[in-house]
Amino acid sequence: MKGIIRMIEHDFRNFLRYKWWLVGLVSMNLADLFIMAIIYNNMINVEKVKITSYFNFFAPGLTVTGLFASAFMIGREINMERRREVHHYMLSLPMTRLELALGRVLSGGLRGMVYMSPLLLTCFLFLGFPNVWQLLLILAVLFLLALGISGLSIAIAVSTSSLEKFITARGLVYYTLFFCSSVFYPLSLIEDLGKDGKFPAILVTLAELNPLSIASDMIRNFLLGEPPFSYFLLLNVLAFSAIFTFGAAFAYMKIIERK
Amino acid sequence: MRAIWFISQIALFGIIASRMINIPQYFQYYVSGLSVMTLYSAAVFIGFDIYEEAEHGVFEYLLSLPVSRRQLVLGRSIGGGLRSFIYVGPLIVISLYVIGSINPLNFLVTLFSLFLFSFGVSGMSIAIAVMIKSSDRFDILMGVLDALIVRLSTAMYPLAYVQQANPLYGGIASFNPVTFAADLFRWGTGIESTFFTLQNPLLPFLGVVAFFSLFTLLGVTIYERMIEGGGWQ
């Protein structure tokens, strides 16, 4: 347990050192909400998408994107450690491999939660606060999502040996999950495009199953009353989180010891 | 990574978002703006290279060469702009394919403007890098600038909507070099709509020229005055 705490402390400290990246991300997120979303308000086809305020629609999505971007960052650091053989130091520490691996996954997820919190608060300030149970469920789901994202990022980082392969793999996964979700637009729009044959069916399915979509729509349902939401979908987030948390921990333990 | 971002923006965000937007030909509009956004972010990179060189001591070597400071900075500025242009070239070709139309003569003027735009951005990046001399602060400032410059422009939406949302935003967007470049790109590719037909391309063209001139001059002046003496953090 102590080892896990130490790893979380280590990764949090490094997270705060990437000031430039954090400021860039915060600027981009705030600019998206207070500039882009406001301008898009007047551009939306209200009849087609049934959104009266794009700003309100986007705010929960922004929370999820912030969580996604910050939880995903741990993979980049782990890949850099591997390339520079800094992981040798990690492997030499007086803690078990499981503590080391779980510590990394947990810290990635927690970093995402910490970064996302002000965005979630902003969302509540503009859209209204949920009740206690809804709030607890939102936090629980976002935490599970953050763990899964962190795990996914770590799994990519330890699976690729060269920088080029890592950047390519990371980019593909990141942007596909990012844009193929209901973060920026309603899921119904993607489904309509699929029905019209203008969007591949596999991507439509991905968007429907994407835990980013589920988390965004859940928050929207609680704060705005729509879109319709089924609690059954949360099993998806749970499965995503479980698979990538433990999968990544296992992969991290096995792969970084290899030479 | 930038190429993956570009393609995913076109293939995913562009297609889906254009369904949501109440503007005809929004997809083509967005793709053209995306090309300019990508060119901007590629041209800014020269500033990061300067910090890399300062860190590894390459800078001192460059300063020791039998080349005047002015030639050095002009070379960096033009080189940075050219490099970004070559890098983004294939992505612009993809954009043209997706947009599906082009007015050849107009597009030549557009290309020339984009050259000047990218040189201007490189010059701006160099000027800021040399003024700040701190890689952390430079990274932060460029991150903030990137977020604001792109969103407060017509890269993603027509000026009328920006002004409607907030007159201040509209004011900034009107004088934003990214706006000039994006509007000229659309004019060059012949994208027409009641929402964003460029009445007079001369104005944005002069805007790009002014931007290029200002930041090239600024870059040269600041570089010559501040480049020696170390102090890089």
Place this chain on the structure above:
Amino acid sequence: MQQVPPIIKIENLTKKFGDLAVVDHLNLEIEEGEILGLLGPNGAGKTTAILMLATVIRPTEGTAFVGGYNIRKQPDKVRGLLGIAFQEPKMLWVSTPWDIVNWHAKVCGLSTEERKKRVKETLDAVDMWEARRKNVHALSGGMRKRTEMAKVLVQRPKIAIVDEPTAQIDIVGKHKIWNMLFELRDEGSTIILATNELYEADMLSDRVGILHKGKLLVCDTPKKLKDSILGGDIIDIQLEKDATPQIMDDLKTLKEVVDVMQTKATSLRLYLNKVEEVVPRIMSLFIKRSVPIKSIRMSEPSLDDVFAHYTGLTIEEAQKNGSER
């Protein structure tokens, strides 16, 4: 009297990458409280051997027992006893020396009070206190190396492994670190020192193990290693008058003397062993024969000579071959 078991026992430890045996059936015992030097050129297998002991990489064959724990079966317990300062400093560029050493001390279980005291003392001792808040990317190679060393020094582990501890450090810094390693040993740590610096190995080590192409060629005290070279010690004697054949015959009768050469009429060169024991007898001989001595110069073989004796190459030549390997 009961013999104390070695603190580290290495049995047939091997690491192969494909067909290449980087560490080839290493067998070695390390006594508690000693400084064992592993000497060899780059590519000899020192770092790989160390990484296996630290359970960072897995052996292909063989095993080792560190403090009684098997590195294959009980790696967590092994790591509890070890502290390692790597050849290349292992740190992210955004960290600071204070962060690195302080966090390392926390992970190694130091109490808050003890940690605060030791971190300051250690960073002071390696001259990194002033620079403790600078990012790693702003530090010179020597400063990073000192920070790397500080991790082991703050930890004071039962077994300290230091891989080229004074590379990239100036001579004053080297002496400081050497003194700190002696202090660490005096406080009860066993130290494994991997180095390709002959003087460092000679000066610090109680015993030196010479590694070449993954194999341990020999392991003994520096003195015994030097004495193992027949005729390795050299005495140059300058006489007041010409040397006589009789004096040369007399010198050859001494059993430690391997060869005598007359380089000039009044100069003799003796190749021998255990020079410090033989010099008084040589002096007596010259006095007995009434041959006045103008000057005497003595030299011992270096570890480079020892390395050359066992491998046929100087360490520099072996380094070139190692890089090709």
